[in-house]
Amino acid sequence: MRKHIVAGNWKMNNGLIQTETLISELKQQEQTSDAEVMIAPSFTNLWHAFESTRQHDIEVVAQNMHFSDKGAYTGEVSAGMLKSLGIKTVILGHSERRAYYNETDESLAKKVDAALQNNMRIIFCFGEELSDRKSGNEETVVENQIKNALFHLEASAFKNIVLAYEPVWAIGTGETASPEQAQDMHAFIRKTLANNYGNDTAESVSILYGGSVKPNNAKEIFSKPDVDGGLIGGASLKAEDFYAIVNAF
Numbered sequence: 001m002r003k004h005i006v007a008g009n010w011k012m013n014n015g016l017i018q019t020e021t022l023i024s025e026l027k028q029q030e031q032t033s034d035a036e037v038m039i040a041p042s043f044t045n046l047w048h049a050f051e052s053t054r055q056h057d058i059e060v061v062a063q064n065m066h067f068s069d070k071g072a073y074t075g076e077v078s079a080g081m082l083k084s085l086g087i088k089t090v091i092l093g094h095s096e097r098r099a100y101y102n103e104t105d106e107s108l109a110k111k112v113d114a115a116l117q118n119n120m121r122i123i124f125c126f127g128e129e130l131s132d133r134k135s136g137n138e139e140t141v142v143e144n145q146i147k148n149a150l151f152h153l154e155a156s157a158f159k160n161i162v163l164a165y166e167p168v169w170a171i172g173t174g175e176t177a178s179p180e181q182a183q184d185m186h187a188f189i190r191k192t193l194a195n196n197y198g199n200d201t202a203e204s205v206s207i208l209y210g211g212s213v214k215p216n217n218a219k220e221i222f223s224k225p226d227v228d229g230g231l232i233g234g235a236s237l238k239a240e241d242f243y244a245i246v247n248a249f
């Protein structure tokens, strides 16, 4: 059985005090589903978040990392630094990183390699823009994003990879892909994986949907057979909303 995962991407929100408050609220929520729960605070709050969730079923993950081990890269953070805190999972390729910080398939392939060499798990994000969907190119765009950054890997690497399909037009816009649109794309992604790595690998990889998932639409989206969870932005900043989504399975 594939793992169900619900991950909260806090993006550039919450200072230390707000992080403390939100985490203590998260810890008060009751979990009734089998989903793995993750939160991704900013770098500055990772250690605090990690420490304060130690006894709890919440994994603290990073939003990004650099592909080098160390060196003259002002402002960057390496896999080794994350691991030194106990962080085992990193989000890579979020559309905001691609759009505002020039992350490309090539640089992401290097980050993927660096994370795997450090035995980290990756939540790899990708997704088409509105213009791609309007011109009917969404599958080609998604296929290329996955192939260019991941298909140099051996099949065994996929046990440490979670995919997150996030159509750019649905992120932070309140506009969600319909459950059918999400299912169609997730099935296409799984087929692409199967064509390159075989059915066993394709069936074992969790594929998350991200883009305006809220308590009122999560159940329907998560009911689709190829949707294994969600990457949640805005709604992950409110403990009750986030756990309503966690419990939507």
Ligand code: PGA
Residues within 6 Å of the ligand: 009, 166, 170, 171, 172, 173, 174, 210, 211, 212, 213, 231, 232, 233, 234, 235
């Ligand atoms: P959103 O963000 O839920 O606010 O649309 C999703 C994401 O960027 O991961």
